[in-house]
Amino acid sequence: xxxxxxxxxxxxxxxxxxxxxxxxxxxxxxxxxxxxxxxxxxxxxxxxxxxxxxxxxxxxxxxxxxxxxxxxxxxxxxxxxxxxxxxxxxxxxxxxxxxxxxxxxxxxxxxxxxxxxxxxxxxxxxxxxxxxxxxxxxxxxxxxxxxxxxxxxxxxxxxxxxxxxxxxxxxxxxxxxxxxxxxxxxxxxxxxxxxxxxxxxxxxxxxxxxxxxxxxxxxxxxxxxxxxxxxxxxxxxxxxxxxxxxxxxxxxxxxxxxxxxxxxxxxxxxxxxxxxxxxxxxxxxxxxxxxxxxxxxxxxxxxxxxxxxxxxxxxxxxxxxxxxxxxxxxxxxxxxxxxxxxxxxxxxxxxxxxxxxxxxxxxxxxxxxxxxxxxxxxxxxxxxxx
Amino acid sequence: xxxxxxxxxxxxxxxxxxxxxxxxxxxxxxxxxxxxxxxxxxxxxxxxxxxxxxxxxxxxxxxxxxxxxxxxxxxxxxxxxxxxxxxxxxxxxxxxxxxxxxxxxxxxxxxxxxxxxxxxxxxxxxxxxxxxxxxxxxxxxxxxxxxxxxxxxxxxxxxxxxxxxxxxxxxxxxxxxxxxxxxxxxxxxxxxxxxxxxxxxxxxxxxxxxxxxxxxxxxxxxxxxxxxxxxxxxxxxxxxxxxxxxxxxxxxxxxxxxxxxxxxxxxxxxxxxxxxxxxxxxxxxxxxxxxxxxxxxxxxxxxxxxxxxxxxxxxxxxxxxxxxxxxxxxxxxxxxxxxxxxxxxxxxxxxxxxxxxxxxxxxxxxxxxxxxxxxxxxxxxxxxxx
Numbered sequence: 178x179x180x181x182x183x184x185x186x187x188x189x190x191x192x193x194x195x196x197x198x199x200x201x202x203x204x205x206x207x208x209x210x211x212x213x214x215x216x217x218x219x220x221x222x223x224x225x226x227x228x229x230x231x232x233x234x235x236x237x238x239x240x241x242x243x244x245x246x247x248x249x250x251x252x253x254x255x256x257x258x259x260x261x262x263x264x265x266x267x268x269x270x271x272x273x274x275x276x277x278x279x280x281x282x283x284x285x286x287x288x289x290x291x292x293x294x295x296x297x298x299x300x301x302x303x304x305x306x307x308x309x310x311x312x313x314x315x316x317x318x319x320x321x322x323x324x325x326x327x328x329x330x331x332x333x334x335x336x337x338x339x340x341x342x343x344x345x346x347x348x349x350x351x352x353x354x355x356x357x358x359x360x361x362x363x364x365x366x367x368x369x370x371x372x373x374x375x376x377x378x379x380x381x382x383x384x385x386x387x388x389x390x391x392x393x394x395x396x397x398x399x400x401x402x403x404x405x406x407x408x409x410x411x412x413x414x415x416x417x418x419x420x421x422x423x424x425x426x427x428x429x430x431x432x433x434x435x436x437x438x439x440x441x442x443x444x445x446x447x448x449x450x451x452x453x454x455x456x457x458x459x460x461x462x463x464x465x466x467x468x469x470x471x472x473x474x475x476x477x478x479x480x481x482x483x484x485x486x487x488x489x490x491x492x493x494x495x496x497x498x499x500x501x502x503x504x505x506x507x508x509x510x511x512x513x514x515x516x517x518x519x520x521x522x523x524x525x526x527x528x529x530x531x532x533x534x535x536x537x538x539x540x541x542x543x544x545x546x547x548x549x550x551x552x553x554x555x556x557x558x559x560x561x562x563x
Numbered sequence: 564x565x566x567x568x569x570x571x572x573x574x575x576x577x578x579x580x581x582x583x584x585x586x587x588x589x590x591x592x593x594x595x596x597x598x599x600x601x602x603x604x605x606x607x608x609x610x611x612x613x614x615x616x617x618x619x620x621x622x623x624x625x626x627x628x629x630x631x632x633x634x635x636x637x638x639x640x641x642x643x644x645x646x647x648x649x650x651x652x653x654x655x656x657x658x659x660x661x662x663x664x665x666x667x668x669x670x671x672x673x674x675x676x677x678x679x680x681x682x683x684x685x686x687x688x689x690x691x692x693x694x695x696x697x698x699x700x701x702x703x704x705x706x707x708x709x710x711x712x713x714x715x716x717x718x719x720x721x722x723x724x725x726x727x728x729x730x731x732x733x734x735x736x737x738x739x740x741x742x743x744x745x746x747x748x749x750x751x752x753x754x755x756x757x758x759x760x761x762x763x764x765x766x767x768x769x770x771x772x773x774x775x776x777x778x779x780x781x782x783x784x785x786x787x788x789x790x791x792x793x794x795x796x797x798x799x800x801x802x803x804x805x806x807x808x809x810x811x812x813x814x815x816x817x818x819x820x821x822x823x824x825x826x827x828x829x830x831x832x833x834x835x836x837x838x839x840x841x842x843x844x845x846x847x848x849x850x851x852x853x854x855x856x857x858x859x860x861x862x863x864x865x866x867x868x869x870x871x872x873x874x875x876x877x878x879x880x881x882x883x884x885x886x887x888x889x890x891x892x893x894x895x896x897x898x899x900x901x902x903x904x905x906x907x908x909x910x911x912x913x914x915x916x917x918x919x920x921x922x923x924x925x926x927x928x929x930x931x932x933x934x935x936x937x938x939x940x941x942x943x944x945x946x947x948x949x
Contacts, residue, residue, distance in 0.1 A: 196695075230616045230687070230690050231616045233694065234694045235693075235694040236613055236614055236643060236691055237643070237692070237933055238643070239804070239938065240645070240934065241807050241937075244804070244937065249803075249804045249820075251803070254651050254655060254802070255643045257622060257623070257624070257625075258623060258625050258626070259626075265625075269640060269655060269659075272659050273658050273662070274662075275663060275664065276659070276662040276663075277662075301616070304622035306623070307627075308619065308620045417636040417637070418629040418636050419630075420630050421623065421627050421630045547623055551627075551630065552626045
């Protein structure tokens with residue numbers, strides 16, 4: 178097994194004053210410091226990044242990270258899975274430790290999105306969907322999720338107000354997260370009054386464009402015990418794929434990849450949704466959180482909107498969802514998101530989460546999605562009594 | 564340990580008639596067919612691709628591959644390490660099997676480069692170097708390797724004719740490779756008479772712009788024995804990093820990442836350069852092959868040019884280098900190259916290489932480089948007596 182022994186996250190924001198490299202450095206140094214280990218102990222790096230080629234004209238991000246951290250000549254690998262890049266980097270690092278190749282591995286996620294115009298960002302993010310079948314014909318990401326929202330409204334009576342309740346909750350949680358992009362309480366009326374981007378999705382149903390980085394230090398259980406380190410154990414990390422274009426799917430009211438990854442993660446751990454104390458889920462749009470909490474088994478299919486409206490997913494609800502503020506409140510630097518979710522799992526299970534602390538949290542699930550659901554990754558964590 | 568049980572490569576060419584997806588499908592089907600297994604047996608996919616975002620406006624390549632092959636919902640992950648993307652994808656897949664997570668894994672590499680103008684390709688490939696320190700100031704890849712060539716000429720007396728001898732040999736080998744981009748014998752005078760791209764590097768010192776894909780099926784030793792499969796065993800796969808910009812390096816006459824990766828691969832296998840029967844090395848420019856055969860220990864530092872001129876690296880020489888034709892003769896679809904090198908290892912060690920067969924080859928080394936040497940990956944193979 179594998180233990181997270183340190184985590185670091187930059188402030189998620191529009192960082193006009195910080196470069197791609199500086200974001201990486203800040204997150205990595207925080208993670209290394211929190212692990213209590215010297216950086217020289219790190220044996221390999223896995224970095225998640227979606228579209229640096231289009232955002233800043235730079236590929237070969239693995240080598241860049243090792244270089245920037247002064248960690249040459251250790252192997253350093255970039256993983257890309259659209260907005261699930263960070264989660265997949267984490268799983269890849271986890272498997273590299275399980276393979277016996279490495280004992281101590283750094284995982285990073287980074288994206289610098291604000292160098293392009295909003296139009297440029299939309300086009301770059303579109304690369305997460307199907308260029309030939311969707312984007313070429315004018316589909317953007319809000320419009321794809323709008324189709325999922327419409328189907329959910331039609332089949333289950335989900336309302337725009339219920340979707341708005343996701344945004345309101347996540348903004349409320351983000352106020353307690355010093356690294357969140359937004360520290361501003363919003364009300365249902367604010368969301369309902371914000372303009373349509375792609376009906377029924379409004380501006381305040383969308384996660385923002387963000388610069389940011391997150392990092393983790395992973396360690397094999399054996400090494401963590403040898404060094405007397407505490408941390409958070411990864412007890413399952415499961416990944417699944419689905420059709421890249423949403424036209425290839427039988428149902429628009431569930432993300433099958435989420436269901437498959439969750440099913441395997443529950444199987445592997447012997448846990449059920451009831452055993453999870455809180456979850457960080459992929460709320461790139463408010464409808465995405467409703468889909469997620471249903472597909473992960475926390476609520477019956479079709480009941481996610483009502484549950485959110487009733488407060489069952491709030492910080493003190495039945496199952497707190499996105500205590501960090503989620504992608505909506507915390508921000509969504511796409512390649513960093515999956516790693517930041519794992520960092521939140523670490524902070525919460527180590528009881529370092531301050532005012533957003535979920536009481537008595539022992540088991541956590543994170544859920545990271547690429548594109549409109551073509552990749553999903555579900556990871557389950559518990560406190561490691563090192 | 565891990566065994567390659569099947570391999571497939573498309574023709575490397577300017578494929579105006581084939582899309583990115585079609586290239587993937589062709590290589591994958593060939594690999595699956597050569598393994599003798601049904602595609603349903605594949606449990607995970609790792610795909611190497613450098614810059615699809617800039618070449619064809621498409622990211623999220625892992626999901627695209629699984630989708631195109633009809634292999635949803637298995638996990639499918641894209642790995643990017645510039646021109647070493649394929650080699651790093653192979654190592655990542657290899658570690659995923661060693662981790663126990665999977666028994667049978669497909670590895671792919673793909674690039675569709677000819678959709679852009681030559682200028683667009685140069686700029687996209689530039690993302691393999693350091694955007695801020697090198698590209699922004701006008702450096703292109705030929706100019707970076709020209710600096711390495713100049714340093715080698717100055718320190719060791721390497722000549723332009725010796726570099727030309729690399730191109731002549733690799734074109735000669737490519738004639739026997741039906742999938743090679745070039746089937747045309749060239750002479751030293753042709754190379755010497757071709758125009759300078761970045762002095763001393765001339766047009767015929769450069770690998771071409773290529774569309775293509777390559778795929779492998781990997782299997783755990785245990786599973787291969789259980790199924791009675793033959794193949795080629797990966798006995799080491801080692802990766803190292805170096806400064807992204809060449810300004811950060813102490814020496815311009817060696818690629819330190821190559822040396823480090825090779826050293827570890829030799830240590831891990833107990834082999835020395837003398838035990839290697841032939842090698843596929845990263846000859847993106849002719850000087851790169853000279854550096855490689857020195858840094859891998861086949862020839863003393865400074866003697867690579869002379870050795871090539873004397874024919875020691877030809878198909879019937881002391882140690883055949885790039886029997887496939889190498890990047891220069893076979894073509895260099897950047898994300899596919901590392902996987903195609905491993906495919907050549909498979910064909911040769913299985914004695915399927917036809918007229919370019921290296922006689923009595925039992926042990927092979929492949930060497931894949933990202934950028935101007937910021938990533939290097941060295942893999943060693945031997946025949947698996949399944």
